Amino acid sequence: MRQLRWSARIEQRHCRRWAMVLALLCVGMASWAQTSNPVVADPATQGSKAPAPQEAVSGVELDRVIAVVNDDVILESDVDQERRLIAFQPFRDASRGFGREQIIERLINRALILRQAQLQPEGEVTDKQVEEQLTALRKAIPACKEYHCETDAGWSRFVTDQGFTMPELKKLWRERMEVLRFIELRFRSGIQITNDEIREYYEKTLLPQYAKQGSVAPKMETIADRIQEILLQQRVSNLLGDWLKSLRAQGTVRTIQQDGAPQ
Numbered sequence: 001m002r003q004l005r006w007s008a009r010i011e012q013r014h015c016r017r018w019a020m021v022l023a024l025l026c027v028g029m030a031s032w033a034q035t036s037n038p039v040v041a042d043p044a045t046q047g048s049k050a051p052a053p054q055e056a057v058s059g060v061e062l063d064r065v066i067a068v069v070n071d072d073v074i075l076e077s078d079v080d081q082e083r084r085l086i087a088f089q090p091f092r093d094a095s096r097g098f099g100r101e102q103i104i105e106r107l108i109n110r111a112l113i114l115r116q117a118q119l120q121p122e123g124e125v126t127d128k129q130v131e132e133q134l135t136a137l138r139k140a141i142p143a144c145k146e147y148h149c150e151t152d153a154g155w156s157r158f159v160t161d162q163g164f165t166m167p168e169l170k171k172l173w174r175e176r177m178e179v180l181r182f183i184e185l186r187f188r189s190g191i192q193i194t195n196d197e198i199r200e201y202y203e204k205t206l207l208p209q210y211a212k213q214g215s216v217a218p219k220m221e222t223i224a225d226r227i228q229e230i231l232l233q234q235r236v237s238n239l240l241g242d243w244l245k246s247l248r249a250q251g252t253v254r255t256i257q258q259d260g261a262p263q
Contacts, residue, residue, distance in 0.1 A: 066104055067255045069111040079103050085172060087162045090141045091206065091226050104255065110179055112247045117182040125177045130170055133177065140223060142215035180229060186243075187236040198227045 064076040082103050138149040141158075148154035159169055202220045206227070210217035220227075 070251045193228045193231045
């Protein structure tokens with residue numbers, strides 16, 4: 001059942017993105033046809049007002065392909081979506097960087113990991129687990145305070161202001177949880193995160209961040225699992241980096257320059 005759900009999800013994403021690519025090609029062909037065919041005057045209307053010169057057609061950029069990972073494509077809209085999703089990650093590691101190139105790298109890595117997770121399915125992330133994490137986020141995001149995210153109306157308004165619908169957010173968060181679960185199951189063996197390490201991160205990293213924003217930090221016990229997740233990510237980063245390099249070598253990853261040329 002999980003294999004079928006993964007296959008359907010990958011297939012849906014492929015269809016949506018390649019449909020976007022085809023749409024862009026169609027727009028380009030239409031613009032070329034309009035600019036390459038001159039207007040020929042009808043002899044019967046030569047005595048009337050001559051038609052105005054055809055103005056250059058300015059194409060409307062619907063979206064743009066940023067990278068191709070095996071048979072999946074990453075679009076400019078995916079980069080924008082990932083940037084907006086940062087608002088839902090109050091415990092993020094600032095050292096990872098949030099520039100455009102860093103985001104593109106993360107999207108490429110995520111596409112590689114999701115494909116491996118499809119081939120090696122483990123325990124399924126349930127709707128209840130997604131809801132539980134999002135409920136915890138409502139209490140932990142500093143910007144949520146002014147929205148009163150403890151209420152459903154306030155939380156809905158915050159989600160909307162970040163440019164998401166609730167189903168979109170749940171889908172993206174589930175995908176994120178599946179990536180993290182796969183990484184944990186593959187690399188966590190032998191790695192132990194102690195309570196002292198969690199407390200140290202909370203006191204030396206999170207508390208200063210909340211103080212800088214003028215917000216009250218949630219109690220450590222309410223976010224200990226999330227801190228453990230961050231520390232785990234840091235611990236396996238070298239192992240993960242080597243693994244991703246091998247995946248890139250085995251498959252095909254092409255990034256597209258802003259002028260449209262492949263790198």
